[in-house]
Amino acid sequence: MSIAQTFESAFDFEKFIAVRFDDLGFSVKVNNKQNEPGYDFLAIKGQRIIAVQVKNYKNKVSIKQVTKFRDYMDRSNIKEGAIISSKGFSVPAIASIAAEKVKNFHMGHLCENKITWDYLSQSINKKAAKQKSSHYISVFTAKGGVGKTVVSAHLAGAFAISGYKVSMVDGDPEENLFRLTGENASVPNSRTGQSNRVKVSKISDWDATMLDEESITIFDCSPSFERNSLNLLKKTESFIIPTSLSPLEIGNKAEVLLKTIDKIRGCNTTASIFIILNKYYIPNRKEQQRYYDIKTIISGLGDYKCLMIDPEKKVSIRESKLLRNWGTESDLAFKTVAGRCYPRDDFLRLTEYLMEHLNIS
Numbered sequence: 399m400s401i402a403q404t405f406e407s408a409f410d411f412e413k414f415i416a417v418r419f420d421d422l423g424f425s426v427k428v429n430n431k432q433n434e435p436g437y438d439f440l441a442i443k444g445q446r447i448i449a450v451q452v453k454n455y456k457n458k459v460s461i462k463q464v465t466k467f468r469d470y471m472d473r474s475n476i477k478e479g480a481i482i483s484s485k486g487f488s489v490p491a492i493a494s495i496a497a498e499k500v501k502n503f504h505m506g507h508l509c510e511n512k513i514t515w516d517y518l519s520q521s522i523n524k525k526a527a528k529q530k531s532s533h534y535i536s537v538f539t540a541k542g543g544v545g546k547t548v549v550s551a552h553l554a555g556a557f558a559i560s561g562y563k564v565s566m567v568d569g570d571p572e573e574n575l576f577r578l579t580g581e582n583a584s585v586p587n588s589r590t591g592q593s594n595r596v597k598v599s600k601i602s603d604w605d606a607t608m609l610d611e612e613s614i615t616i617f618d619c620s621p622s623f624e625r626n627s628l629n630l631l632k633k634t635e636s637f638i639i640p641t642s643l644s645p646l647e648i649g650n651k652a653e654v655l656l657k658t659i660d661k662i663r664g665c666n667t668t669a670s671i672f673i674i675l676n677k678y679y680i681p682n683r684k685e686q687q688r689y690y691d692i693k694t695i696i697s698g699l700g701d702y703k704c705l706m707i708d709p710e711k712k713v714s715i716r717e718s719k720l721l722r723n724w725g726t727e728s729d730l731a732f733k734t735v736a737g738r739c740y741p742r743d744d745f746l747r748l749t750e751y752l753m754e755h756l757n758i759s
């Protein structure tokens with residue numbers, strides 16, 4: 399007789415599973431609308447809310463049941479869900495989720511009083527969750543007007559669209575970002591039609607202890623290195639250096655980039671550094687050569703954690719009217735025009751690139 403059969407009612411089984419989530423460090427909120435389809439309880443930890451459905455059936459959970467719950471999640475805008483079954487899942491049900499590498503969805507069954515995971519898209523484990531902490535990204539170039547503020551805000555927006563809890567800190571005493579967005583930047587998402595919000599703090603109001611686990615903090619720096627918070631620069635795990643290839647912006651021999659990297663390394667020897675080309679357009683042959691020359695100069699530093707992102711093969715932020723004119727409202731420049739939005743595409747690609755290169759969970 400399997401352990402699940404010893405439960406007298408579906409409710410007992412549900413309670414048992416709820417306690418397992420409690421063991422994993424979640425607080426549990428039971429859904430009182432019992433007759434509605436959907437979840438049985440919410441498991442809550444920090445910003446993370448998992449809608450959990452438990453199934454105490456005679457048979458294994460089928461693809462159809464999984465799909466039904468995922469459809470319900472989409473309709474109800476639920477960000478993370480789990481099904482816990484007393485009898486496990488059919489092999490195709492697990493394969494269908496695993497093949498798509500579905501994010502934010504978990505499938506588990508009860509085995510010897512513990513949940514055994516058949517599919518886990520991210521850790522639910524108490525220990526692993528504790529190890530996570532905010533990832534600090536600083537956007538810094540030792541030069542004004544290169545796009546630090548534009549890149550900070552839109553990178554934060556792209557992380558928010560990708561499901562991350564992001565906050566921004568305006569580190570520039572000029573407060574360009576804060577004056578523009580106020581305490582929240584709104585991130586239009588044309589796919590869902592709903593806006594996300596990204597919190598923006600002034601450096602004077604910012605307090606590291608306010609941050610939740612698993613969040614990303616993006617710091618929009620002042621071009622004058624000394625005016626930034628040394629504490630934050632030291633905490634930074636990834637620096638993003640936005641720049642164009644223009645000799646006026648970075649100097650004929652990339653002097654501005656070299657100075658930027660030198661300043662960063664002066665206080666932080668371990669962070670990853672990514673140079674991203676901003677205001678990018680299709681280059682002519684001479685401009686292409688300039689890119690290679692500058693890349694050679696940067697590689698010549700021998701700093702293996704400092705990468706110049708290839709604008710053609712990887713990512714660049716294209717020159718766009720939307721970004722040039724951004725600033726009349728706190729909405730980010732992510733609205734589609736005729737179904738397209740270059741800034742949105744570019745910043746999502748940058749997010750994807752960073753995820754591949756960094757230890758962001």
Ligand SMILES: Nc1ncnc2c1ncn2[C@@H]1O[C@H](COP(=O)(O)OP(=O)(O)O)[C@@H](O)[C@H]1O
Pocket residue numbers: 541542543544545546547548549574676677678715716717718719721722723724
């Ligand atoms: N990819 C881009 N396409 C078009 N204009 C841009 C782009 N990136 C930045 N800009 C414009 O360049 C100017 C400087 O940007 P900003 O983010 O304020 O630079 P910084 O913070 O480095 O001083 C702004 O007018 C901004 O709209």
Ligand SMILES: [Mg+2]
Pocket residue numbers: 546547548570574
């Ligand atoms: Mg700025």
